Amino acid sequence: MRLYEYEGKEIFKKFDIPIPQGILVKTGEEARQAAIELGKDVVVKAQILGGRRGKAGGIKFARTPDEAGKIAQGILGMELEGYKVNSLLVEEKLNIANELYMGITVDGENGAPVAMVSAEGGVEIEEVAKRNPEKIASGLINPLYGIRTYEAINLVRQIGLTERTLTSASRVLCQLYQVFVLNDARIAEINPLAITNEGNMVAADSRCEIDDNSLFKHPEYKDLRIQRIENPWEREGVEGGVNYVDLEGNIAVMANGAGLTMSLLDTIKANGGSPACFLDTGGGLSRERMKNGVGLLLRKARADQRIKVVLLMVRMMISPPDAVAEGIMEAIEEVQVKTPVVAVMRGRTPYQERARELLENSAVILCPGVEEGIREAIKIAKE
Amino acid sequence: MAIFVDKDTNVLVQGITGKFGALQTKLMLDCGTKIVAGVTPGKGGQTQFDVPVYDSVQQAVNKHRVDASVIYVPAPFVQDAAFEAMDAEIKFTVIITDWVPLHSEMKIKAYAKGRDTRYIGPNTPGIMVPAQTSLGMISPSAVMPGSVAVISRSGTLTDEVASQLSEQGIGQSVVIGLGGDPIIGSRMIDILKLLKEDGQTKGVVIVGEIGGTMEEEAAQYIEAQFNKPVVAFVAGRTAPRGKVMGHAGAIIMGERGTAESKINAFESAGVSVAKTLWEIPSLLRKVV
Numbered sequence: 001m002r003l004y005e006y007e008g009k010e011i012f013k014k015f016d017i018p019i020p021q022g023i024l025v026k027t028g029e030e031a032r033q034a035a036i037e038l039g040k041d042v043v044v045k046a047q048i049l050g051g052r053r054g055k056a057g058g059i060k061f062a063r064t065p066d067e068a069g070k071i072a073q074g075i076l077g078m079e080l081e082g083y084k085v086n087s088l089l090v091e092e093k094l095n096i097a098n099e100l101y102m103g104i105t106v107d108g109e110n111g112a113p114v115a116m117v118s119a120e121g122g123v124e125i126e127e128v129a130k131r132n133p134e135k136i137a138s139g140l141i142n143p144l145y146g147i148r149t150y151e152a153i154n155l156v157r158q159i160g161l162t163e164r165t166l167t168s169a170s171r172v173l174c175q176l177y178q179v180f181v182l183n184d185a186r187i188a189e190i191n192p193l194a195i196t197n198e199g200n201m202v203a204a205d206s207r208c209e210i211d212d213n214s215l216f217k218h219p220e221y222k223d224l225r226i227q228r229i230e231n232p233w234e235r236e237g238v239e240g241g242v243n244y245v246d247l248e249g250n251i252a253v254m255a256n257g258a259g260l261t262m263s264l265l266d267t268i269k270a271n272g273g274s275p276a277c278f279l280d281t282g283g284g285l286s287r288e289r290m291k292n293g294v295g296l297l298l299r300k301a302r303a304d305q306r307i308k309v310v311l312l313m314v315r316m317m318i319s320p321p322d323a324v325a326e327g328i329m330e331a332i333e334e335v336q337v338k339t340p341v342v343a344v345m346r347g348r349t350p351y352q353e354r355a356r357e358l359l360e361n362s363a364v365i366l367c368p369g370v371e372e373g374i375r376e377a378i379k380i381a382k383e
Numbered sequence: 384m385a386i387f388v389d390k391d392t393n394v395l396v397q398g399i400t401g402k403f404g405a406l407q408t409k410l411m412l413d414c415g416t417k418i419v420a421g422v423t424p425g426k427g428g429q430t431q432f433d434v435p436v437y438d439s440v441q442q443a444v445n446k447h448r449v450d451a452s453v454i455y456v457p458a459p460f461v462q463d464a465a466f467e468a469m470d471a472e473i474k475f476t477v478i479i480t481d482w483v484p485l486h487s488e489m490k491i492k493a494y495a496k497g498r499d500t501r502y503i504g505p506n507t508p509g510i511m512v513p514a515q516t517s518l519g520m521i522s523p524s525a526v527m528p529g530s531v532a533v534i535s536r537s538g539t540l541t542d543e544v545a546s547q548l549s550e551q552g553i554g555q556s557v558v559i560g561l562g563g564d565p566i567i568g569s570r571m572i573d574i575l576k577l578l579k580e581d582g583q584t585k586g587v588v589i590v591g592e593i594g595g596t597m598e599e600e601a602a603q604y605i606e607a608q609f610n611k612p613v614v615a616f617v618a619g620r621t622a623p624r625g626k627v628m629g630h631a632g633a634i635i636m637g638e639r640g641t642a643e644s645k646i647n648a649f650e651s652a653g654v655s656v657a658k659t660l661w662e663i664p665s666l667l668r669k670v671v
Contacts (some may be wrong), residue, residue, distance in 0.1 A: 036391045095647025106485060108595050111492035111566040128517060143489040211485040216459065245626050258563065258628050259592050262618040267659045278628055283538055284403065285479065316540035317508060317520045344542065348410075348522035357391055370543065372663050 004279025008206025021093035031072030034090035035065035041093040051081025099192035104180040113141040119191030121160040147177040184214030240292030252297045255313040273378035285319035290327025298335035311377040317346030325358035344373035385557040386419035386577040390515035394419040395452040404455035414517040419447040433664040439472045451475040462487035462524040478504030488566040502568035507561040529554015535590035551664035556584040571601035586671035593619030597647035612670035
């Protein structure tokens with residue numbers, strides 16, 4: 001789950017990483033008031049959960065409160081990189097002498113946290129890595145011990161920092177590691193980390209992503225995650241314990257397991273069909289989760305005339321066949337839509353036999369295998 | 384023994400009395416798996432399907448020879464359960480549990496480093512040696528004994544691919560789910576190194592997915608050092624960028640982790656890549 005800039009900065013503040021003075025606003029008038037309160041030149045920053053705000057016009061400077069209010073009115077409601085702007089951060093304008101980059105992320109190949117620092121901040125780190133790799137220093141951290149002060153010092157020394165900048169940068173890096181660990185982050189990043197004319201180090205931006213599997217430890221984010229999903233179908237999916245992604249075609253596809261669902265989509269496309277969505281119910285199915293998944297597809301089919309057929313594939317390794325079949329039938333009974341449902345029941349003997357037996361006299365079109373199921377769904381979609 | 388386990392492997396189940404642990408213990412016993420003990424703190428002294436239950440792994444290994452452990456404990460407790468198995472010097476662990484926190488996964492990986500131990504998972508369907516043993520939930524009816532090893536990142540897709548092979552009369556030496564998460568105990572390359580030396584395995588099916596770089600790493604190894612025929616399938620060719628497909632590792636970020644990159648890597652390593660699931664058995668017949 002990605003956090004907004006202002007949320008990341010609130011976390012930084014708790015961990016003694018200096019941030020600019022700032023106020024979150026939702027209207028032009030609030031922005032004007034915020035600028036008065038800050039009492040100096042300000043920067044107005046769109047709060048969105050991705051994209052490059054600066055280039056898209058989401059970050060602007062203002063010399064007076066009236067100007068701040070006007071700019072805010074212009075940015076609020078804008079669509080930036082696919083995200084609608086609902087709030088802004090009004091911050092004191094920093095007198096920046098130099099900009100660094102600092103980030104802790106997860107190195108999948110090594111399975112460990114990696115700390116990365118760069119002498120060039122304020123641009124995408126991937127760009128710097130391509131253009132000037134010598135400006136970047138990085139090191140793996142042992143997650144059992146955490147970052148050690150000398151490791152942090154060695155890293156920032158490698159990008160040319162000395163004296164007071166060296167010690168304050170290494171201190172910020174150690175604190176950022178604490179942010180990463182104690183918030184179960186996938187990414188904790190400061191870009192840019194500004195060095196002001198006065199020689200202070202300030203986190204001018206924040207990027208934090210919390211690991212979704214750790215949200216049980218962070219109830220404050222758990223509900224927010226669902227609220228922030230903009231697509232109503234995707235939100236309904238998460239609420240029902242399934243994973244839904246909207247696509248463009250006419251065959252609504254559901255299976256249990258991400259790999260299996262993706263391979264169905266690929267195989268449908270390879271055979272000239274066009275999937276309308278990806279719905280992965282996950283493993284270890286209950287009647288309720290099955291019903292939620294099938295129900296979601298049927299409601300989607302009712303709302304979206306493009307959808308001609310629903311294809312369900314369940315591979316029962318441990319999922320009880322009675323729960324699977326009942327979940328399907330209850331959803332069909334409840335939603336009442338004419339869209340045909342093709343179902344493929346596979347898996348452990350006697351689970352697959354039992355599920356087929358239960359569905360035999362129901363409204364679904366039963367197919368014995370993946371190939372037959374896909375061909376049948378494509379045939380119906382083309383009729 | 385193909386790799387890791389065989390019919391003589393003595394197995395411990397951590398979390399044996401929980402909902403999934405108990406259900407799957409029953410299914411594993413039906414496969415003939417030699418489950419010698421289980422662990423659930425607070426339930427020591429009880430039995431589960433006649434298997435003795437202990438309060439700790441150490442207690443179990445004091446009483447029994449344990450060659451491998453299967454972990455079913457809930458996600459918040461997986462880290463300690465894995466540490467416990469490794470501290471008791473169990474040589475091979477299968478972490479079935481799904482939704483394990485990323486930071487736990489990193490710590491388990493670091494804990495295993497430098498020890499004489501291996502693990503697969505988390506978020507794996509486990510490992511099955513047909514007609515010998517099963518540590519996990521792969522369906523016995525999906526597999527048959529033979530000489531093709533299946534290595535997969537998925538759960539249900541692993542089971543489906545095994546079925547596709549068996550239905551065409553192609554048996555398996557071993558079927559392994561590595562786990563769908565970004566940080567897992569054994570990567571494809573680790574398994575390939577073991578399969579290279581395995582006399583029973585004559586060919587390999589790799590079932591990959593978008594996300595990460597494991598397939599590219601495996602392809603490099605195959606090209607340089609692997610001497611057995613390989614067929615690959617990569618799920619997620621048509622997945623949109625930047626969208627997480629499922630809750631686990633499958634996401635394309637920028638240029639990294641795309642299906643094209645993986646397919647190209649495999650093809651330039653001389654690996655045949657199947658476009659559909661049902662193409663896997665026929666491609667395999669051509670090369671094995």
